[in-house]
Amino acid sequence: MSSTRSAYWRGFRAGAPFVLVVAPFGLLFGVVGTEAGLDLAQVMGMTVLVIAGAAQFAAVSLLVENAPTVIVLATALAVNLRMAMYSAALVPHLGGAPLWQRAVAAYFMVDQSYAVSILEYERRPQMSRAEKVAYYFGVVSPVCIPWYASTWAGAVLGGRIPPEFALDFAVPVTFIAMVAPALRTLAHVAAAATSVAVALALALLPYNLWLIAAAIAAMAVGARVELWMRRRGTWT
Amino acid sequence: MTQSDLYIWGIIAALGLGTWLIRFSFIGLIGDRALPEWVLRHLRYTPVAVLPGLIAPLVLWPRATEGETDPARLAAAGVALALGVWTKNVIATVFGGMGTLYLVQYLLG
Numbered sequence: 001m002s003s004t005r006s007a008y009w010r011g012f013r014a015g016a017p018f019v020l021v022v023a024p025f026g027l028l029f030g031v032v033g034t035e036a037g038l039d040l041a042q043v044m045g046m047t048v049l050v051i052a053g054a055a056q057f058a059a060v061s062l063l064v065e066n067a068p069t070v071i072v073l074a075t076a077l078a079v080n081l082r083m084a085m086y087s088a089a090l091v092p093h094l095g096g097a098p099l100w101q102r103a104v105a106a107y108f109m110v111d112q113s114y115a116v117s118i119l120e121y122e123r124r125p126q127m128s129r130a131e132k133v134a135y136y137f138g139v140v141s142p143v144c145i146p147w148y149a150s151t152w153a154g155a156v157l158g159g160r161i162p163p164e165f166a167l168d169f170a171v172p173v174t175f176i177a178m179v180a181p182a183l184r185t186l187a188h189v190a191a192a193a194t195s196v197a198v199a200l201a202l203a204l205l206p207y208n209l210w211l212i213a214a215a216i217a218a219m220a221v222g223a224r225v226e227l228w229m230r231r232r233g234t235w236t
Numbered sequence: 237m238t239q240s241d242l243y244i245w246g247i248i249a250a251l252g253l254g255t256w257l258i259r260f261s262f263i264g265l266i267g268d269r270a271l272p273e274w275v276l277r278h279l280r281y282t283p284v285a286v287l288p289g290l291i292a293p294l295v296l297w298p299r300a301t302e303g304e305t306d307p308a309r310l311a312a313a314g315v316a317l318a319l320g321v322w323t324k325n326v327i328a329t330v331f332g333g334m335g336t337l338y339l340v341q342y343l344l345g
Contacts (some may be wrong), residue, residue, distance in 0.1 A: 004243050010283045017296045019239065020327070021326055021327065024327050024330070025326070028330070030242055032245065037237030038237070038244065038270055039239075039241075042244050042245065042248065044244065045248050045250045045297065046251070047265070048253075049248055049249065049251070049252030049299075050248065050251045050252050050255050051309075053264070054283065055251065058286070059247065059251060059288055061290065062290075063237055063239065063244070064237055064299070065299075066238060066239070067246070072247055073247070073251065073254065074249055075286060076251050076255075077254045077255065077258065078272055078284050078285075078286050079280055079282065079283060079287065080254075080255045080258050080259075080281055080344070081258060081282045082260065082280070082282050083255070083258050083259045084258050084259075084261050084271075084279060085271075085276060085280070086259070087258070087260065087261050087262035087263050087333045088261075088262040088266075088271050088276075090262070090263050090265055091252070093260050094263050095263055099264070102260070102263045102264050103260065103264060106256060106259040106264055106291075107256055107259065108266070109259040118282070124264075133272065134250070136338070140276065141259035165338075166268070166300060166334075166337055166338075166341070168298065168299060168300045168311055169294075169298065169300070169309055169312060169333075169337055170292070170330070170334060170336070171294065172291040172294045172309075172313060173312060173316045173329070173330055173333035173334055173337075174326075174330055175290065175291045175292065176313060176316040176317050176320055176329065176333065177275060177286075177316060177319075177326045177327075177329035177330050178283070178287065178318050178326065179283065179284055179287050179288055180284060180316075180317055180320020180321045180329060181320060181321075181324035181326070182284050185319055186257070187281070188281065188284050191241055191284045191285050192284045192285075192288040194285075195284070195285050195286070195287075195288040195292070196288045196289060196292040197298045198289065199288075199289035199290070199292045199293060200292050200293065200296065202337075203293055207286035210289070210293075211289055212291060214286075214289030215282075215285045215289060216285075218281065218284070218285030218286075218288075218289065219278045219281045219282065219285040220278070220279070220288075221286065222278075222281030222285060223274070223277040223278050223280075223281060226277055226280070227277070
């Protein structure tokens with residue numbers, strides 16, 4: 001087996017366990033999107049073109065509320081801003097690959113493909129560029145293909161789930177499930193608490209402006225608390 | 237949802253393109269220039285800054301009850317938060333939260 005092919009399969013094996021996380025999540029998005037009123041093509045269109053769970057849930061949730069276009073786009077894209085950080089972190093490893101490979105790698109850049117690949121690159125700095133690219137696409141395969149498939153299954157199933165199951169509330173619960181593990185430091189907790197407090201306090205602002213205010217205030221608080229922790233030497 | 241199909245497709249296309257541009261930003265366009273430390277420090281908090289604010293009103297004033305605070309939904313959110321922080325397991329958290337919602341709804345009739 002060539003070294004790039006074996007790198008691909010190593011990546012594939014490293015990404016495979018995430019099927020267990022991605023598949024239920026995709027299923028849920030398919031169900032929630034359909035319940036919200038998207039048709040099968042729109043649910044799949046969003047899953048294939050956006051390929052970012054949290055942003056998709058956020059967009060659907062705001063579309064249901066008839067939020068203004070700018071708010072829908074700004075919120076969903078803000079959720080994805082963290083990927084700029086992933087992109088920056090991957091430059092030393094994938095930056096020299098041909099443009100088309102970088103364009104495709106960008107499309108598949110999700111939390112798992114970034115986190116798993118960057119760990120491997122740090123563990124094996126002697127990997128060639130081609131092996132790094134192969135490894136990345138290895139991780140992506142068992143993460144992204146089940147994402148499409150499970151969304152489709154959820155969308156087909158979605159219309160058949162009766163309203164007693166209160167699926168409106170699956171969205172908040174899913175967001176809580178996504179955010180809770182990220183509350184690792186005091187700075188993250190402070191940011192989340194600020195976000196909730198500002199959103200509720202300004203809830204009467206028109207055009208969902210409360211959400212933008214909450215996000216900006218929360219980011220500033222998170223960054224301040226982090227600085228403060230660094231100065232005190234309690235940041236790890 | 238009351239928007240036209242064309243509008244929804246427009247949103248999907250804009251989100252798809254915008255998200256791809258964010259992902260492509262450094263590996264495709266900006267290259268090896270380092271981000272200033274203060275920018276990184278703010279980017280780190282985007283998910284925890286946006287998502288809690290987005291759902292707080294949905295938990296406190298749910299659409300399904302026309303904005304009236306619902307004990308079952310509050311309990312479900314509380315259990316989900318506790319499970320999420322404690323187990324860090326997304327699936328267990330979603331099932332625990334929705335299970336609590338059904339249980340409390342059943343208990344309160």
